[in-house]
Amino acid sequence: MSNSLGKLFKLTTFGESHGSAIGGIIDGCPAGIELDFKAIQYELNRRKPGQSKITTQRKEDDEVEFLSGIFEGKTTGTAIGFQIKNTNQKSKDYSHNTDVYRPSHADYTYDKKYGFRDHKGGGRSSARDTANWIVGGAIARQILINVNINAFTTSIGDINLEKPYQDLDLSKTENNIVRCPDNVISEKMINLIDNIRKQGDTIGGTITCVIKNVPIGLGEPVFDKLHANLGKAMLSINAVKGFEYGSGFSGAKMKGSRHNDIFNEDGSTQTNHSGGIQGGISNGMDIYFKVAFKPVATIMKKQQTINSKGEIVEIQGKGRHDPCVVPRAVPIVEALSAMVLVDLLLIHNARK
Amino acid sequence: MSNSLGKLFKLTTFGESHGSAIGGIIDGCPAGIELDFKAIQYELNRRKPGQSKITTQRKEDDEVEFLSGIFEGKTTGTAIGFQIKNTNQKSKDYSHNTDVYRPSHADYTYDKKYGFRDHKGGGRSSARDTANWIVGGAIARQILINVNINAFTTSIGDINLEKPYQDLDLSKTENNIVRCPDNVISEKMINLIDNIRKQGDTIGGTITCVIKNVPIGLGEPVFDKLHANLGKAMLSINAVKGFEYGSGFSGAKMKGSRHNDIFNEDGSTQTNHSGGIQGGISNGMDIYFKVAFKPVATIMKKQQTINSKGEIVEIQGKGRHDPCVVPRAVPIVEALSAMVLVDLLLIHNARK
Amino acid sequence: MSNSLGKLFKLTTFGESHGSAIGGIIDGCPAGIELDFKAIQYELNRRKPGQSKITTQRKEDDEVEFLSGIFEGKTTGTAIGFQIKNTNQKSKDYSHNTDVYRPSHADYTYDKKYGFRDHKGGGRSSARDTANWIVGGAIARQILINVNINAFTTSIGDINLEKPYQDLDLSKTENNIVRCPDNVISEKMINLIDNIRKQGDTIGGTITCVIKNVPIGLGEPVFDKLHANLGKAMLSINAVKGFEYGSGFSGAKMKGSRHNDIFNEDGSTQTNHSGGIQGGISNGMDIYFKVAFKPVATIMKKQQTINSKGEIVEIQGKGRHDPCVVPRAVPIVEALSAMVLVDLLLIHNARK
């Protein structure tokens, strides 16, 4: 149950970074969708390691292989099985932290929960599983033909993109390696990550996602509100610490007379503090939300920690890790958004 | 599906504010729990309208009646049905907004989604359903015998309780009507709400929840992480716009070398930016999170809006509404937390 | 989880025969259905006790009261809560079997599973819950406007209705109290039950259900096949011991050359051993299946049994019980069929 996302469009995944492959099953994809496989691979490439100097230098090709549910290029309406080989896993050396609990990782909690753990690459807690999510999301996007989902980096450490998203040209997000659609700010962010990397440290940041042209009516009262499902999906990403939509935390400071979105005659609203969602249901305005990512826990500096016997030991990250997870998380935020929307679209369609 | 919360400890609810009763069914409550009915009613009283000058003056007794699943005071392990009569609904007058879309309410989206809507009291989008959640949560708390769940108000508008929760005496939360465990700040909050109320306006705020003594190991990889389930539950509360846990949005500004929680020999950590959860699983440290509430959409001022024909009309809130939802939301945050924890506790127990 | 039937059209129930009320919540009913409340009550009356000399003489009015999800006579698309008062429960005397395990009842297994049990009227194992199912089914039928669901008694003890259903006039089912659409056979069945009743004994039987005009395409591979969901629903009825559809157990004796249903040019088939379902999906032909009911376990004769201490005791049924469950189960079979079909219809619609 806990390896699945969605109810009618449902992705179930498996895999660890050190196994021979990861993969998943998409249950509930409508039949007859002519898949654009290049678009799927394009999204995987946006997420893959080794894509720039500010991501891990680990190389994984991340090529998806579809095993079922597709016939002559079209979805058949039945289970879509797929896998992504772990091409890079053999060369890794995990012997150094066999019995050590890395700070702010899941080593300790997995050991306590399951009685032992797969210490290689974090086992199931590895962010490698997000490659599977990209596949699910890339297919979901092909169902949402007119919907535009655009995530982008809005802060790295203390460097913030302050402009409202309406003043940005979101088509520029892919123009730089940090995925911030502002030339000046993006340069600063890249420099910051690069400096942090050289220090052997890591840094957090935020991603904003804007979704345009969502049909009115998606989302279900009471416990499948659109923003609640988006929030849960985002909080499932490995380093996420917070989620807000529309006015978010700043809305908590406002008066109702200012926060209320006054309707125009066509049902659109003059402001959009609601973030495109009222009563948990899309109202046709832009949906937008922000996600907070903590700094990556693996740092190249020495840290004190303990092993399973409770002995104090020293640990230092080895190998190739991301100094900041945010640039590679942008396509993950979009992929999850797409899956949440398709799922609620199918649920909405069911009763029409 | 969308009226249920939880998998093994599952609350399903029904009801609108204008019907004869609301209620719910709890599926999966363990057998043999000797229920403290006064404790359940106590929680309902904390949420009920009319409790102070800064809440709505509407009166509802909110007495819960159990209809099944309890025998000689103990849970039988089978479905617990319950209802809460709507004692106050007959006197209400809804004729004034039959066909008007109240700004930032769910009127418009319900109409578009369902083709028509129950205009009385917001229909199913009414926050009245949260009384049902209180019942579920109050029972869940009686299963979590050693766990302490304490929510409290941390901001109203621009008035913030800046102190870290460790410096607060959380037993004082109920000492004032705004539910802030600081005598000085709470006074300011109450005055602010009272002023806002006199202006016919409303105001937002935040609630922090601290949970102590959670067993290690609750939460499931990958899509039932403890914080993701908490986040989804909180985002289901009617006015919620954001959720963060542990370091939250401020963690997004930090370096890894500062954010990482270094272990003590006993497995506890020196800091707790992780918020008691690592890899989605409780680690035995305090769990804490913050929830943002927008200002109530119904204000006593004139607002322009439209009706279902797209005609511009003017609307003004009538009757008795909350100037701020936060004080009454404190027990709701606790109730949802309790249900999420019990659900994940049962799931964890299943495999031991 | 275990008190719910269906995924998109989902009935969740609660209640025991001795409480003040039973009831349920229907989640996922489409909006805008103008409910025929008399039709719902008509189905409840077909199930209710005391309706004839061959059913229990206990009297229950079984009036359903809707509490939510309906506005001005139409479904709103939100949770439909309802309850049925237990008008007859106060007069019952359960003191005689407080600690006795009635043979072939659930007393022993409930005690072992839950550590104790609600001994009044069987607690949650009471067939009284089926009244809730009738409500769900009666609403489901109003969504399936062109579908005809007809269940009828095909055997009581050794008395069989041998004619194929095509030779019967199913509109005559309600003409007699045993619900068998053949005047001669029904008379024999009634006499048999009456004799059995006079002996203080009980008797089993079978019900066949024929469903006409089901849209093509309902049912999902692999684990939500239409007949698998029908089978599970029927096996949930209290006394059911078996389920077969189409050729059923007799099909296991056939050769493929005889069993295969040859297509006509319009896609209909010359024979219908498939029972209207191929590969788990409706093919537009009549769906038909048969359900086996064991004799009621409560008999008016003395039986040896044990109590919770393992002591041998003697027991004898008291009060008013059904000598045969079959006549009152006919509307239950139809109700479950309707809910299964609507659920799969909504799932099918979701992806069109």
Place this chain on the structure above:
Amino acid sequence: MSNSLGKLFKLTTFGESHGSAIGGIIDGCPAGIELDFKAIQYELNRRKPGQSKITTQRKEDDEVEFLSGIFEGKTTGTAIGFQIKNTNQKSKDYSHNTDVYRPSHADYTYDKKYGFRDHKGGGRSSARDTANWIVGGAIARQILINVNINAFTTSIGDINLEKPYQDLDLSKTENNIVRCPDNVISEKMINLIDNIRKQGDTIGGTITCVIKNVPIGLGEPVFDKLHANLGKAMLSINAVKGFEYGSGFSGAKMKGSRHNDIFNEDGSTQTNHSGGIQGGISNGMDIYFKVAFKPVATIMKKQQTINSKGEIVEIQGKGRHDPCVVPRAVPIVEALSAMVLVDLLLIHNARK
């Protein structure tokens, strides 16, 4: 949703017979189970094609490859991904029935449901998916250490094994290729299938399954009764037409005074018409049930049928098909039984 079996021990599968591989994901397997991989392969071999003269002569090695969720031979408690390569699929020739609806297959219903279909080897309706079930079941059996699950063939066509299962030596089931634990009857069954095969025809049959040493208390009221879940699982097997447990359809002819199972002092019963289940919950007695299989629809004789244009065409099975599905279905019945039991065991454990 429809490619998954189980709630807490949940198998999700994908795959068609003509793709490069089939496979699945097991979600919810407890941690720390030391897997016996030979036992898993042994079960796959019992199901695999080409094992004897009375099964299809198609050859598939059916070797399972585990991709995740296992570390140093033990389950980690996280998702177990696996695949089985389709080694034989390339040589098949499907060009002959591209556009033809094979009688009593799912071709017609898939085409109508999905708008088109994967005509190779039946696409998703292929019984090849049952190999995935074997894997799930073989792992489930290793959790149920003391439980004995024994399925065996009880009839082929008109040849019946009449003896009660108590008089059989179930350890002899694997001694012959039809999997009937009686030397004389099994010989007749084999001869019948062999004759049928030579005629180019197929034949149905029944399988009985006996499960010993099931813990008391498995199964949930109301809609997850143990026998209802077993029934649904069995009805998911491709050719199954009926399911009965305990006294089954013959119980429908009995009087209560004969059918009731009288308790012994230790809680066991003198008879076992209940089939080890009372009120949907295991009572510690043997669980037994019978499953009816129709004859395989693909026959080597000419049959009239239609194509997608509604034109009458003639069809004749080619290649290598099973003349009777029953012998290879015996391990499938056991595998499903094991998964149903483990799932209900975990659900039961959750609340203790």
